[in-house]
Amino acid sequence: MSQPQHPASLSQSRSAIRQHVRQLRQQLPTATHVKAATELAERVTNTADLMSKQHFALYLANDAELNTEPLIQALWHAGKDVYLPVLHPFCPGYLLFLHYGKTTELQPNRFGIPEPQLNCANIMPVAALDIIFTPLVAFDVSGNRLGMGGGFYDRTLSQLPADSYCQIIGLAHNCQQVDNLPTASWDIPLQQLITPAKYFDFR
Numbered sequence: 001m002s003q004p005q006h007p008a009s010l011s012q013s014r015s016a017i018r019q020h021v022r023q024l025r026q027q028l029p030t031a032t033h034v035k036a037a038t039e040l041a042e043r044v045t046n047t048a049d050l051m052s053k054q055h056f057a058l059y060l061a062n063d064a065e066l067n068t069e070p071l072i073q074a075l076w077h078a079g080k081d082v083y084l085p086v087l088h089p090f091c092p093g094y095l096l097f098l099h100y101g102k103t104t105e106l107q108p109n110r111f112g113i114p115e116p117q118l119n120c121a122n123i124m125p126v127a128a129l130d131i132i133f134t135p136l137v138a139f140d141v142s143g144n145r146l147g148m149g150g151g152f153y154d155r156t157l158s159q160l161p162a163d164s165y166c167q168i169i170g171l172a173h174n175c176q177q178v179d180n181l182p183t184a185s186w187d188i189p190l191q192q193l194i195t196p197a198k199y200f201d202f203r
Helices: 007-026 028-043 069-077 152-157
Strands: 056-057 081-087 095-099 106-109 114-116 129-134 167-171 192-194 199-201
Touching: 028 056, 028 069, 028 192, 069 081, 069 106, 081 152, 095 152, 129 152
Parallel strands: 056 081, 056 129, 129 167, 167 192
Antiparallel strands: 081 095, 106 114, 192 199
């Protein structure tokens, strides 16, 4: 378990890891990205426990994140419901999850990331989702997750009740694994994580 750090040194450590791993991810060849995306879709669709679920929250890749488009296509083909994160319009720092179908129109949010247009009829409550696949910058073997620093997922996932059946699963390239992540009190650890090479279960 990570040792507590002074807030300033904690922030510096996390920032350094974030910068280093983002560079590693951005330097991956295009062929590696394509292969990783295909392997992700195959790993998920070949896992019976995951495919027994119906409601999947995903994300659209940004900043060289593991591409989810083949997985989204595979889930649609299997008749699953897919949802994408949308920046909450009234609660800064939180996310909503909206239904995402083949004809859903997308628009860029303030970070330039495509998201569905806000429609209250298409919102799926976080607690009603079966699986939330989260992006991340780095992870360790204890299931600690380091995001981009905005805290959107940590705040949003903190709303889940303790007895929630929703599975929180990180998605990452193999190069995003580090030995030990310095953690903060607000971090929400992962239950599982999938890379092109391995399926981690931290439960």
